[in-house]
């Protein structure tokens with residue numbers, strides 16, 4: 001199949017052959033005068049064209065009627081259902097003239113593929129990727145709500161608009177699309193194990209469709225999007241994309257093998273956890289399941305907010321300089337911002353984060369001992385603060401960017417005046433300081449800083465870095481030499497959403513547990529008891545929808561800090 005189905009974009013179907021020689025296109029088709037050629041695909045070319053009567057500029061997609069793969073025929077069938085949807089191109093006219101078939105479509109801008117390649121970078125900045133995620137989830141939601149699957153999600157099929165719509169992403173190329181809902185009966189297309197030709201693209205088509213030959217449904221469009229996002233934030237991209245379009249069956253088999261065997265945790269190593277969770281979610285969806293678009297849009301919005309980019313989904317290209325976000329967050333010359341750290345250093349950290357410098361954003365592999373937040377250390381550690389430690393925590397605290405200049409209560413309590421770093425960096429830094437907190441007072445201070453960060457953040461969701469802090473805290477309170485299973489397990493929020501317990505009951509149970517923890521924390525008599533409470537606290541948050549830090553949760557953390565402070 002491979003030798004007769006490839007093109008340079010990585011798209012594949014059963015009908016395509018080697019790229020045909022460019023035909024001689026006429027100067028005029030219907031009311032359109034053909035101008036510049038914007039791009040050529042396997043089955044035809046796209047021209048910038050002008051309506052000779054109205055002077056309206058359009059993109060004219062032209063194909064030979066003799067072509068073996070006349071995708072225009074299919075596309076013109078889908079456009080009417082997609083009209084009016086945000087990011088769905090307008091179809092102005094279509095027709096057949098002599099041996100030419102044309103569609104006059106709204107003229108759009110460059111594709112993500114072109115933009116990314118021209119940037120010369122090997123990863124896309126996190127802000128842009130979050131905005132792509134939010135917008136494309138909406139595009140798929142729109143198509144799916146209208147009963148249509150795209151089935152060829154790839155960078156070349158996502159384009160920006162022309163001014164004034166340059167911040168909006170559009171889906172194009174519905175040549176492989178399909179109705180999955182019968183417009184008359186309303187029934188979902190049936191699943192089938194019968195052997196079928198692969199339709200999609202080598203890079204991002206889902207494992208089920210590409211490697212197992214299954215019938216595509218909504219989940220597969222979503223998985224393709226997840227893979228595309230992971231590709232964008234992975235240095236040099238997904239490994240099976242790096243070698244280019246396969247030209248032999250052997251190369252294609254290699255891609256299939258690599259795709260099939262790559263576990264989500266491996267693909268997403270070092271990335272913010274939402275990428276892995278999204279991919280896992282898509283792969284767990286049933287054939288007819290309706291994806292929870294809103295939930296995942298909000299996840300990517302939260303990720304953008306956590307990294308200081310704001311929650312707007314506008315696609316800004318080229319990406320604004322990271323300093324723009326820094327300035328928006330506070331004055332860079334603040335005295336507090338420079339405690340132990342030069343502004344340039346801080347900017348460097350932010351710049352690297354904005355470019356998703358993966359060395360900085362190291363993420364432990366879930367459940368992997370080698371990547372446990374803090375590997376077992378030989379040094380003796382505290383049980384009720386009775387052992388001496390290497391380094392006073394306050395020194396480390398000062399090295400950290402904002403944290404605290406007056407130890408006890410100041411610090412992030414005066415957050416408004418200080419330059420605020422992204423929550424992820426602050427929490428990550430704080431978590432790394434826990435193993436060196438050699439007495440209860442130092443731990444109490446770190447917890448207070450933890451609470452300050454949570455309270456100063458717009459998002460009340462406990463992130464991966466927040467759980468890493470709790471893991472480290474639990475370990476330090478219980479026994480620092482023993483490996484602790486991370487609180488936030490590979491169980492995803494998705495599963496939480498799919499839990500059978502009615503949502504209201506689950507919420508009430510969470511509130512009760514947190515209320516009890518808050519009430520009882522003051523009565524704890526030892527660090528081990530507190531360690532248990534931290535575990536219960538973390539588990540309770542992890543299992544709740546949205547992993548939200550409630551008032552009682554903050555109360556518990558305050559109580560924990562006070563109790564440690566009061567302990568001998």
Ligand SMILES: Nc1ncnc2c1ncn2[C@@H]1O[C@H](COP(=O)(O)OP(=O)(O)OP(=O)(O)O)[C@@H](O)[C@H]1O
Nearest residue numbers: 009038039041042043044046059105106107108173
């Ligand atoms: N409406 C549009 N406005 C501007 N450029 C467009 C438009 N539609 C497509 N293009 C450009 O033409 C290229 C090919 O378009 P499209 O993917 O629709 O054609 P195709 O023949 O189906 O291609 P392929 O065979 O690669 O799937 C796109 O990558 C894009 O650069």
